[in-house]
Amino acid sequence: DGGITQSPKYLFRKEGQNVTLSCEQNLNHDAMYWYRQDPGQGLRLIYYSQIVNDFQKGDIAEGYSVSREKKESFPLTVTSAQKNPTAFYLCASTQANTIYFGEGSWLTVV
């Protein structure tokens, strides 16, 4: 089945660590996105990529980094510079007017 796969589902980060969240899609979509969702809040855009080897900052890019070396992959690194990283992270891709989401990854700082 076509879709977006995020891993891991749950991740714990120690203070000062960088962690990477994986996002893979087999939908052959050009555009991919990373959103952050905090409890009771809407989604906020972290980074997006319209095409391979190109990506743009969203509203809350500070403390995050991404790469887009392959069309199907858009990993997100949460760096130690992100002071409040505990949240639910959603990866998405779009084709025409339709956006598809992965199942999300929970990141907790311990």
Place this chain on the structure above:
Amino acid sequence: KQEVTQIPAALSVPEGENLVLNCSFTDSAIYNLQWFRQDPGKGLTSLLLIQSSQREQTSGRLNASLDKSSGRSTLYIAASQPGDSATYLCAVYSGGGADGLTFGKGTHLIIQP
């Protein structure tokens, strides 16, 4: 900057009732509006997409309307069932690329058996 507001933030109704969820947006210059369902700890599933030129879209027991000039959309759920319990989010696309998509905070819906 576009702002999207969803009212109420939470709603609890008995099974079988018809209900309406509201979404309002501040800038009426939108390309489309989309309603999503989110189950606890899960990603978002698209329910209905309304283009700016359309007034409504229907899928099964769901009907979404759009009044672009007044900046409002409603999601009507007929004959609610416990399986409808979830958070419902609306999002508007205002153009300008990927950052033109703005989400509301959602309505947390509980259908009591």
